[in-house]
Amino acid sequence: MLLAMVLWGVNVSAVKALTTSFEALPLASLRMLVACAALTAVVLWRRGGLPWPSARQAAAMAGCAFLMVYANQILFALGLQRSTATNGALIMALSPLVSALMAALAFGEPLAPRRLFGVALGFAGVAAVVLSHPGASLSHAGFGDLMLALGVVSFAAGGVGVQRLARQIDPLSISWLIYIIGTGMLVAHTAFGLSPIGAAQLFPGWWPWALVLFSGVAATAAGNLIWNRAIAVIGVARTAVFLYWVPVFGVAFAALLLGEVLTGWHLFGFAAVMTGTWLGTRPSGAPRARAP
Numbered sequence: 485m486l487l488a489m490v491l492w493g494v495n496v497s498a499v500k501a502l503t504t505s506f507e508a509l510p511l512a513s514l515r516m517l518v519a520c521a522a523l524t525a526v527v528l529w530r531r532g533g534l535p536w537p538s539a540r541q542a543a544a545m546a547g548c549a550f551l552m553v554y555a556n557q558i559l560f561a562l563g564l565q566r567s568t569a570t571n572g573a574l575i576m577a578l579s580p581l582v583s584a585l586m587a588a589l590a591f592g593e594p595l596a597p598r599r600l601f602g603v604a605l606g607f608a609g610v611a612a613v614v615l616s617h618p619g620a621s622l623s624h625a626g627f628g629d630l631m632l633a634l635g636v637v638s639f640a641a642g643g644v645g646v647q648r649l650a651r652q653i654d655p656l657s658i659s660w661l662i663y664i665i666g667t668g669m670l671v672a673h674t675a676f677g678l679s680p681i682g683a684a685q686l687f688p689g690w691w692p693w694a695l696v697l698f699s700g701v702a703a704t705a706a707g708n709l710i711w712n713r714a715i716a717v718i719g720v721a722r723t724a725v726f727l728y729w730v731p732v733f734g735v736a737f738a739a740l741l742l743g744e745v746l747t748g749w750h751l752f753g754f755a756a757v758m759t760g761t762w763l764g765t766r767p768s769g770a771p772r773a774r775a776p
Contacts, residue, residue, distance in 0.1 A: 485726045488710040493733025495703035497741045498695045505692040508561035513674040516553065516667035518700025519708075523660045526709070535657035544649055545661045552642030553666020558673070559635030566628025575632040576731060580606065583640040583724030590644045591719075602763030606728035609756025612749050640724065643715055650716035659712045663705075728757045 502511055527534060537545060581603050588595050642662075649658050687693075714723040732753050739750075 485710060485714050485723065486729065488707040488714075489726055489729035490733055491703045491707045492730045494737050494741075495699050495707075496730070496734035497737045498699050498703070500738070500742070502692055502695050502699070505688040509558070509670075509674045511696075512557040512561055513667070513671045514696050515700045515704055516557070516663065516670055518697055519704035520660075520663050520667050522701040522705035523663055523709070526705070527656060527660045530656060535653070535661060537653065537657075537661060541649065541653060542661075544645060545658065546665050548642045548645040548649070548658075549662045549664075549666035550642075550669065551638045551645070553663060554669040554673070555638045556635050556642070557666075557670055559631045559638060563628045563631030563635060566631065575629060575636060576727070578607070578633070579636050579640060579727045580724040582636055583643055583727075586640050586644050587647070587719060591647070598763055602725065602760040604760075605763065606725065606757050606760030609753040609760060610728055610731050612753045612756065643724065646712055646715050647719060650712070655712040655716045656709065658716075659705075659709050663708070725761050728760060732757050 499511070499515075506514065524534075584595060584599065584603065646658055646662070711723065714726075732750075735750060735753075
């Protein structure tokens with residue numbers, strides 16, 4: 485799981501650089517198209533053919549695709565245009581808590597005090613990282629923040645659906661089908677939107693396209709394969725705790741790649757996130773040894 489978090493952390497810097505070359509919705513569509521091409525190649529290589537779900541499974545996957553790809557991408561793209569980076573990072577850090585609450589409602593998973601403390605500690609670490617930036621504040625709240633929060637809820641709700649589907653279908657097939665369906669929705673929205681897309685917007689140069697390929701293949705396709713596999717193995721609530729690493733890795737790679745300054749607050753954030761992840765994903769108790 486940490487590999488996926490590293491990829492998503494690097495992706496923060498990649499997408500930030502790409503926003504100077506592409507508009508938000510066309511960029512999201514291009515990244516998803518590249519991810520779908522990569523996922524299709526992996527599915528054909530591993531399975532020798534494309535999965536064919538039942539009508540009921542296809543309907544469930546369409547719901548997950550709407551929530552995890554289409555709605556999530558639109559809400560975050562438009563929400564970040566109306567909000568601040570500080571508020572966005574803090575709202576994204578709510579993902580583990582939202583996922584744990586949804587898993588508790590959907591599957592009756594217990595919210596033990598240790599797990600809740602791990603969630604709180606991880607949130608404190610992320611908050612320390614993002615609020616340590618000069619001029620950071622929580623005073624700019626509004627409609628953009630609501631859209632970002634809805635994006636977090638949308639992704640977490642889709643994860644609950646993935647956990648249900650993982651009882652019937654392998655994670656690779658789930659990932660492929662969800663991204664194919666969701667990308668189709670997103671591309672249709674972008675193509676028939678109010679802003680026409682010209683050739684200059686689609687081909688700004690080789691370097692932006694290299695970043696698009698990295699973002700689509702490594703961060704989106706490979707990262708989400710790991711993500712859905714983890715949901716199938718350990719559940720959505722425990723998997724979601726690892727999301728605390730994304731803002732922390734994002735800040736670290738921003739310092740490396742974009743020249744942003746790191747401080748002692750970032751070291752505190754890393755320590756808090758590491759401890760919170762351990763507490764939030766650690767089994768409730770070790771099995772007792774039987775008496776001889």
